[in-house]
Amino acid sequence: MHASIQLELGLAVQLGTLSWLGFVPDDVASVPPTAVARLAEQLRLHPGALQGYGRRDHTRTDHLKLVVKYLGWKTTAPGSQALKELTQFLLDRAMEHDSPTLLFNLAREYLMSAHVVRPGPTVLAKMVGEARTGATALTTEPLGHLLTEEVRADLERLLIVDVGLGMTRLEWLRQGAREATASAVKTSIDKLLWLRAIDAHTVDLSALPNERRRFLATVARRSTNQALDRREERKYPILLAFVAQAAIDQLDEVVALFDQARVRA
Incomplete structure (x- = not known):
């Protein structure tokens, strides 16, 4: 032919x-x-x-x-502006998400909308991995001075089953009050006092973007103790973000419970 x-x-x-x-x-x-x-x-x-x-x-x-x-499309040739923008996009998304599959799909959608030729799947998967590594570094480095031995020990206690509670402190803190009973109010106050005892209310995470703080706290709320423990060093920023947010949420819960109890009275 x-x-x-x-x-x-x-x-x-x-x-x-x-x-x-x-x-x-x-x-x-x-x-x-x-x-x-x-x-x-x-x-x-x-x-x-x-x-x-x-x-x-x-x-x-x-x-x-x-x-x-x-x-009128662009390519991600080495040194190109399109490659730099894709790298930054992946890093920004990795600060909000940790799933490689999700990051890969987000990158694919971004490239399509930006009219950039998608690199091969192996290359893109490698870039996703580098973005996740970069997000971890950008999380750990700013918080390094906060993760003292004492703080690490307090965070470790979150994953240990408390005999009196019959569960880990992490599970205990994740359980919100369902109604304004005397028992619920007492438990809510106990949680707030425990968080304040480890100075959770004074933790300053302003060095991290808001999206990253929310993401880390969400990971702690949704992960099992075993999954968090397997993260080894990476679990500490996650747990730190969780207790910092829990200190705020717990105070709000105590106030809300008192308001409900007052209205009922």
């Missing part, structure tokens, strides 16, 4: 694929036959012309450059 027809169809497939998927597969000929057939019909070309396209690497690469330029 004439080479020019093959090149024309291959170029058209790349044009449609980039607009639709946000990237072009290395093996352009692997595009679903139905899609190729429909495109070939519109161009009045034989769909079989695509077979063998891209055997010469520079053909696919040269065509991709043309497609990117024609569509």
Whole structure:
């Protein structure tokens, strides 16, 4: 089949694929036959012309450059502004989320909306990992001076089962009052006093962005003791953010319970 027809169809497939998927597969000929057939019909070309396209690497690469330029897209070439922006985007999102899958999907959506050609999945997965590592460093370093041996010991106590409570302090603090009974008021005050005894109300986390503080506190509320323990050093900023937020929430709960009890009286 004439080479020019093959090149024309291959170029058209790349044009449609980039607009639709946000990237072009290395093996352009692997595009679903139905899609190729429909495109070939519109161009009045034989769909079989695509077979063998891209055997010469520079053909696919040269065509991709043309497609990117024609569509006005950008690439994440080393040193490019698009790469720097993607790196910063991932770091910002990693400060709010910890799931690699979620971060990968957020990056994919961002690249599509920004009209940036998505790098290969291996490259993007590596960037996600680097962003998560960077977010951990940006969390640990500003809080290093707060995590003294005494504070670490207090945070460790959160994960140890208290015989009197029959549960860990973390579980105890996560349980909110359901009604303004005398027992509930007493328990709420006990929690507030315990948090104040470890100076949770004086913890200054202003060095962290608000989103990161909320994220860390949410991780503590949703994780099991075992999951937190497995994080080793990374658990301390998480627990610190939790007790700092718990000190605020617990005071609000005590005030709310007293208000409810007063109204009932």
